[in-house]
Amino acid sequence: MAYIxxxxxxxxxxxxxxxxxAKTACQARAGLSCGGGCRKSVKSVLAPTxxxxxxxxxxxxxxxxxxGGNNGFVTCGCDNCQALYEQLTAQ
Structure with a gap:
């Protein structure tokens, strides 16, 4: 599956x-915690798997x-993500 x-x-x-x-390997090396030093883009992208x-x-x-069940996460449901989903799944 892929997620937006x-x-x-x-x-x-x-x-x-x-x-x-959990911290990613690069976050741990840089001493960053989740979101530390990062800015979330408003642009939605497809993350293939x-x-x-x-x-x-x-x-x-x-x-x-x-x-991923109870240990997973909820994907973003913002308007941009919804619009990209509709574009990608349109028949």
Whole structure:
């Protein structure tokens, strides 16, 4: 599955900067906590995901949907993310 979200100033997706999320390796090296020194872009982007054989997974998660159960996160449901989802999934 792929999800729609926003890139932070550091280049990571917003889901990696949610409160309580584990630090990424580059954040730990830089001594940053979630969101520290990063600015979330208002532009929505598609974050593709791949299976174990490096093939792209086509399903796009609906904005505002929870990924990963109770230990996961809720994808952004802002108007920009909704508009991109509609554009990508239009028949």
């Amino acid at each position: 979200g926003h890139r932070c100033g550091c280049g990571h997706m917003d889901a990696q900067h949610k409160a309580g999320a 791949f299976d174990v054989k490096a093939r792209p997974i086509a399903r796009v998660v609906t904005p505002g949907e929870r990924i």
